[in-house]
Amino acid sequence: MSDKYRSWKEKAEKHDRLHDPTVPRTHWKEDLSCKECYPLLVTNRKFIRFWKWYRRTVPEAKDMGYTSKTEETFTEILALIKEEPSNDRDYKLRGKIGKLLGCIRYDNVPKLKEKEIRKKLLDRIVISDGFEKSSKEIRHTVDEIIVESCSEAESEISIESEEEFDVEDDWYEVMMARVTEHEKFHTKGWTESKEDLSCRRCFPVRKGTEENEEFMEFFKWYRKLTKAESFSGLTAKLFDEIQQVNFSEVMNRTEENAQKI
Numbered sequence: 001m002s003d004k005y006r007s008w009k010e011k012a013e014k015h016d017r018l019h020d021p022t023v024p025r026t027h028w029k030e031d032l033s034c035k036e037c038y039p040l041l042v043t044n045r046k047f048i049r050f051w052k053w054y055r056r057t058v059p060e061a062k063d064m065g066y067t068s069k070t071e072e073t074f075t076e077i078l079a080l081i082k083e084e085p086s087n088d089r090d091y092k093l094r095g096k097i098g099k100l101l102g103c104i105r106y107d108n109v110p111k112l113k114e115k116e117i118r119k120k121l122l123d124r125i126v127i128s129d130g131f132e133k134s135s136k137e138i139r140h141t142v143d144e145i146i147v148e149s150c151s152e153a154e155s156e157i158s159i160e161s162e163e164e165f166d167v168e169d170d171w172y173e174v175m176m177a178r179v180t181e182h183e184k185f186h187t188k189g190w191t192e193s194k195e196d197l198s199c200r201r202c203f204p205v206r207k208g209t210e211e212n213e214e215f216m217e218f219f220k221w222y223r224k225l226t227k228a229e230s231f232s233g234l235t236a237k238l239f240d241e242i243q244q245v246n247f248s249e250v251m252n253r254t255e256e257n258a259q260k261i
Contacts, residue, residue, distance in 0.1 A: 012034070015030075015031035032099070033104055038068040038069045039067070045131075047071045047074055047131075049134065050131050053135075056214065058117060060107055060110045061105070062104075066103065066104055069103045070100065073096060073099050073103055077100060077125075078125070078131070080092055081122075093122075097114075097121060101117065178196055179196050179198065197232065197235075199232060203233040203237075206236065209236045212236070218239060219231055
């Protein structure tokens with residue numbers, strides 16, 4: 001992405017100088033990310049949702065760094081998604097998404113590669129029904145997928161496996177007993193103790209986790225549902241791994257992604 005970023009940045013800087021009335025327009029070059037050439041007059045709800053998501057996913061994008069061409073290309077991508085899957089459609093999608101990224105201005109080089117952004121965008125389009133759904137509605141959809149996928153996986157497990165992995169109704173009491181026993185590992189120097197995956201000393205929370213809006217939204221919802229007190233670094237890590245699941249494949253009920261969840 002860094003090579004394309006440098007090309008976009010150089011093109012934008014050259015183009016912006018041409019708006020200076022003292023500079024002769026002898027070699028005018030079009031720049032689809034220029035707000036003066038392509039002012040954004042109206043934004044629809046889908047595009048606003050896309051832009052909020054994109055700024056979270058690619059924080060290097062400038063605040064309000066889009067133009068009418070950005071929205072136009074975004075709309076074209078949504079139209080392409082609705083077409084019958086084919087090599088020709090996929091080729092056009094790659095081109096359109098590349099064009100979309102070029103219609104946006106950035107403060108710094110994006111950390112994600114173009115291929116990674118493309119995958120994340122396509123997954124988001126699928127899970128959000130073309131950005132028709134709000135972030136809250138998407139969380140509910142993800143919850144339903146996880147529950148349904150897990151239920152189907154569990155139905156295929158043998159009786160022996162069910163007995164081995166059965167979770168009793170007193171899971172909370174069992175968990176708290178493990179937490180209490182594990183605490184003695186830290187306070188009394190016990191050399192043998194059951195692992196506690198919720199322990200922040202064993203699994204410290206990484207710097208910047210609380211700035212992860214999607215994870216914090218999830219934990220806010222989970223705390224309200226279960227009255228959970230805190231999370232560990234492992235909680236955030238597992239959440240990130242779930243986020244990496246290709247939900248466009250999950251929607252197609254693939255066994256591999258069901259296992260990931």
